Amino acid sequence: MSFLRRSMGPRMPGELVALVDALRVPCVGLLPVGGRVGAADSYAGGHPFWPDGADWPEYAGRPMSFVAQIDAAALPIPVPGFPERGLLQWFVGADDVLGAYGTPGEPGFHTRWTDPSAAPSVRAPSDPTPAHIAERRGDDIRFALETRMPIPLRPFAVQTIPYLDEAGIADTEPIARWAEQLDEDPDDLDYVWAEHVRGPSSPLADIWRGSNIGGFPTFTQWDVRGTDDYAPWGAREGALILELDSDDIPGWGDGGVGHLFGIASDTATHRYQWDCL
Numbered sequence: 001m002s003f004l005r006r007s008m009g010p011r012m013p014g015e016l017v018a019l020v021d022a023l024r025v026p027c028v029g030l031l032p033v034g035g036r037v038g039a040a041d042s043y044a045g046g047h048p049f050w051p052d053g054a055d056w057p058e059y060a061g062r063p064m065s066f067v068a069q070i071d072a073a074a075l076p077i078p079v080p081g082f083p084e085r086g087l088l089q090w091f092v093g094a095d096d097v098l099g100a101y102g103t104p105g106e107p108g109f110h111t112r113w114t115d116p117s118a119a120p121s122v123r124a125p126s127d128p129t130p131a132h133i134a135e136r137r138g139d140d141i142r143f144a145l146e147t148r149m150p151i152p153l154r155p156f157a158v159q160t161i162p163y164l165d166e167a168g169i170a171d172t173e174p175i176a177r178w179a180e181q182l183d184e185d186p187d188d189l190d191y192v193w194a195e196h197v198r199g200p201s202s203p204l205a206d207i208w209r210g211s212n213i214g215g216f217p218t219f220t221q222w223d224v225r226g227t228d229d230y231a232p233w234g235a236r237e238g239a240l241i242l243e244l245d246s247d248d249i250p251g252w253g254d255g256g257v258g259h260l261f262g263i264a265s266d267t268a269t270h271r272y273q274w275d276c277l
Contacts, residue, residue, distance in 0.1 A: 010181060012203050016174040020197060020204065023167055027215025028075050029158035029208045032248055037125050037152040040087060040116040044068040044249050046150025048089045049116055050123040056130045057110035059093035059102065063130035064110055065143045066091050067258060068153070068244060070213060076157045079214035081239060081264035087114040090242065090260060092272060094131050094141045098253070100274040104229065109272035111260065125150035144258065144274075145244075145251035158208035160215035163223070164193040166233055211248045214240060220256050220275050230261060230271050237262050237269045252276060 012020075032044070039049045048069045057064045066089070073085040082088075091110040093099020099108020126149055128136075135141040145151075161167070169175070175193060176186040184192050195201050199209060209218055217223075217240045224230045231237035241260040246252045256276035262269035 023161045024159040028155045028213040030153045030211040032151045033154045037150045039121040042071045042153040043150040045145045045147040046125040047123045047127040049121040051119040052122045060095045062094045064091035065094040067144045111267045111270045161198050162216045211245045
């Protein structure tokens with residue numbers, strides 16, 4: 001969901017707008033667009049840029065499902081952790097849970113950086129991947145995204161704000177008054193903030209909520225940062241690298257969001273979450 005599709009509600013009080021303005025963080029929104037896509041562009045689905053001799057990642061005896069490729073050189077603003085150039089490529093397991101139950105010994109996802117200037121791609125974005133070929137062969141393959149063809153992703157500069165528990169707001173009275181204005185429960189400020197400040201019912205049309213690079217993540221169920229082997233928010237390793245929302249690009253099972261966390265340039269720090277509906 002993006003601010004382009006945000007519903008308009010009552011006018012937000014100025015004191016709350018000022019509070020929100022202090023929390024804004026620039027990031028890069030991703031908008032699916034039509035048209036042709038080049039092998040070194042940013043896109044979801046299809047076949048990634050592929051130098052001759054590169055190995056396709058596997059998980060649980062199956063070739064992985066390719067999710068997306070991001071061209072760092074095309075980002076409109078600097079994003080913490082990202083190098084100036086290179087292609088970030090993201091794959092997940094093609095099993096029933098899209099690699100969500102991977103282990104440190106066999107992670108259910110794979111990321112890599114590819115230099116498109118080092119060697120040409122021997123595959124076009126519309127070519128079938130090893131996962132597509134395995135599916136045609138009759139193997140049990142599940143894809144992260146519904147599309148089998150590449151969807152170009154247009155990056156542009158946007159702003160995000162965190163969830164309330166991450167915002168560290170000392171005085172929540174402006175939020176409580178906003179809740180009363182909306183006839184919402186002033187004792188449930190987490191919901192009011194998530195829905196009516198940073199979420200789909202917010203009148204702030206320039207707050208981004210959708211597929212993005214950097215900035216703050218959006219969760220459909222819960223925030224995994226700080227649990228299991230996910231670094232906590234606030235740590236460099238807990239930063240959002242990339243988020244793809246099924247509202248923008250259909251997929252992730254019955255819907256949801258795919259997250260990559262970590263330091264973008266260091267694939268050893270990357271962690272994947274499928275946050276399903």
